[in-house]
Amino acid sequence: MNSPIALAIVAIIVLGTVVFAVASVRRFTMTPQEYIVGGRGFGAVFLWVLLAGEIYTSFTFLGAAGWTYTFGAPAFYIMAYGTCGYIFYYFLFPWIWRMGKQHGLLTLPDLIQVRYQSRMLSTLVAIIAVVALIPYITLQLSALQIFLTVAGGGAIDPVAGACVAFLIIIAFVFVTGLRGTAWASIIKDALVIGALLFVGLAIPLQFFGSPATLFDQVLRAHPEHLTLGPLTAPKGSLWYVSTVLLTGLGFFSGPQSIGAIFSAKDENVLRRNAMLLPIYQLIMLLIFFAGFSALLIVPGLKGPAADQSFLAVVSRYYPPWVLGFVTGTGALCALVPSTALLLSSASVVAKNIAGDLFKIGTDDTGRLRVTRIMVVALGLLSLGLWLAYRTTLVDLLLLTYNGISQFMPAYLFGAYWKRTTTAGVTAGIVVGIVLALSLAGTGTAPFGINPGFIGLTANVLVLVGVSRLTQATQTPAPEPELE
Amino acid sequence: MQRRLRFLLAAIPFGALSVAVPFVNFVEPRILGLPFLLAWIAFWVIVTPAFIWVLGRSEGHW
Numbered sequence A: 001m002n003s004p005i006a007l008a009i010v011a012i013i014v015l016g017t018v019v020f021a022v023a024s025v026r027r028f029t030m031t032p033q034e035y036i037v038g039g040r041g042f043g044a045v046f047l048w049v050l051l052a053g054e055i056y057t058s059f060t061f062l063g064a065a066g067w068t069y070t071f072g073a074p075a076f077y078i079m080a081y082g083t084c085g086y087i088f089y090y091f092l093f094p095w096i097w098r099m100g101k102q103h104g105l106l107t108l109p110d111l112i113q114v115r116y117q118s119r120m121l122s123t124l125v126a127i128i129a130v131v132a133l134i135p136y137i138t139l140q141l142s143a144l145q146i147f148l149t150v151a152g153g154g155a156i157d158p159v160a161g162a163c164v165a166f167l168i169i170i171a172f173v174f175v176t177g178l179r180g181t182a183w184a185s186i187i188k189d190a191l192v193i194g195a196l197l198f199v200g201l202a203i204p205l206q207f208f209g210s211p212a213t214l215f216d217q218v219l220r221a222h223p224e225h226l227t228l229g230p231l232t233a234p235k236g237s238l239w240y241v242s243t244v245l246l247t248g249l250g251f252f253s254g255p256q257s258i259g260a261i262f263s264a265k266d267e268n269v270l271r272r273n274a275m276l277l278p279i280y281q282l283i284m285l286l287i288f289f290a291g292f293s294a295l296l297i298v299p300g301l302k303g304p305a306a307d308q309s310f311l312a313v314v315s316r317y318y319p320p321w322v323l324g325f326v327t328g329t330g331a332l333c334a335l336v337p338s339t340a341l342l343l344s345s346a347s348v349v350a351k352n353i354a355g356d357l358f359k360i361g362t363d364d365t366g367r368l369r370v371t372r373i374m375v376v377a378l379g380l381l382s383l384g385l386w387l388a389y390r391t392t393l394v395d396l397l398l399l400t401y402n403g404i405s406q407f408m409p410a411y412l413f414g415a416y417w418k419r420t421t422t423a424g425v426t427a428g429i430v431v432g433i434v435l436a437l438s439l440a441g442t443g444t445a446p447f448g449i450n451p452g453f454i455g456l457t458a459n460v461l462v463l464v465g466v467s468r469l470t471q472a473t474q475t476p477a478p479e480p481e482l483e
Numbered sequence B: 001m002q003r004r005l006r007f008l009l010a011a012i013p014f015g016a017l018s019v020a021v022p023f024v025n026f027v028e029p030r031i032l033g034l035p036f037l038l039a040w041i042a043f044w045v046i047v048t049p050a051f052i053w054v055l056g057r058s059e060g061h062w
Helices: A003-025 A032-040 A044-055 A058-070 A073-090 A093-103 A108-116 A119-152 A158-176 A178-208 A211-221 A237-249 A255-262 A267-281 A283-297 A309-317 A320-358 A364-389 A393-416 A422-441 A451-469 B003-017 B036-058
Strands: none
Touching: A003 A119, A003 A158, A003 A178, A003 A320, A032 A093, A032 A178, A032 A255, A032 A320, A032 A364, A044 A178, A044 A255, A044 A267, A044 A320, A058 A073, A058 A119, A058 A283, A058 A309, A058 A320, A073 A237, A073 A267, A073 A283, A073 B003, A073 B036, A093 A108, A093 A255, A093 A267, A093 A393, A108 A119, A108 A255, A108 A320, A108 A393, A108 A422, A119 A158, A119 A255, A119 A309, A119 A320, A119 A364, A119 A393, A119 A422, A158 A178, A158 A320, A158 A364, A178 A211, A178 A283, A178 A309, A178 A320, A211 A283, A237 A393, A237 A451, A255 A320, A267 A283, A267 B036, A283 A309, A283 B036, A309 A320, A320 A364, A393 A422, A393 A451, A422 A451, B003 B036
């Protein structure tokens, strides 16, 4: 009975954001540079908004709350790894950006191509990147379905709703490009802060009086929830350290992140963002509060229901407009990052596969057109895959989580070690991904160590070993200077 | 500032949030009501911008 109000608010939030962002980008003439990397003109604040918009997805929130509910302290890694990522990439942003600026790069494989001069390597990276991103897009669709289910309360078919919303998003990316994502992120980031202050602060205050009393009660009911398990246990201390290292070092290694780095106006914009983004990380604290509150208020949930535990609290105890606000914000957290993922995978296919490999659309007009066609094609492909294989796609996420980080050594060594060779990087990536996936796929985690981290370690060792044995790559263009 | 010192400025918060965490894996003493482990992580997230500011300052970026 109440669901129309919540659903109407969700629709207003999503459509309002789309209209606002489309109106904001109308005055720009589109070129591939403008469409894919925002004309390399983003200042510190705009880039901050964009990065916060694309990094913190619906699964950051659902997953973090669900983990807090189910496991407790292991969820804390989510607040730590992003911060480690910002510290680490402070040292890599300038190199990546300078390469992009000097050579007019658009995509991650472009960067690999310029540094390592190998069409085989850059094509390999392009394929891995796109195959890893598509399941991540479908994951956002699943999140969207969750939010629409909770908001609709059975009034609409959430799968159909998710399809309609995603078709709007495909059209949105087609029209606006990266700048549209950034403008939409303004609304998304603001709503996220509002919604999290509510679920993470108002709920604990109302039910428990203060976060301190909340933790008193968690300690009484679930004492093991506030610390990590023994050293080598699943989700124990070694798991924590290896996971923070893997995800922190791989934080900006994906194609959507490289695109965002290229969009900066200058390299100091990026340094400033490395400094300021940890502040946004603090909102994760509110998610932990929400997860612990839900654990006490609606105990006993398992699996996907645990991820939605804080939504259950909202829908049970609060009026429909609050539910609409929270789920509408959640829907934006699925849709806005999807725009960035869709744009970056489409630009990789258009530039590095259609353009570089098959010589289709190599001038500006052609490239823009091919990129837009790929946005529609990959968008529809993701939607189709999601409808057909919703459950099995989850397995492919192993590639997203363990595969993308394996590109990091190519940047780190590419920037700081002149002796790095194409053969070394290629061998490192292949060994890293094969090892990480075979361990993760079989559920093997020796001593509780994250399989992706084992892959990354092997990747670095192979890269260094093979590079020492092979002839250094000749990078013809002058390499940007690093102190 | 020396190169080694600048490296330390980055390594301290990075290490505090990663390899140091198993050594602060306890609930007491509670800080502002938070279990110590969570308070430790939150503290280092809050002070990281200060470390990066000093780092950028020492390199002459601002």
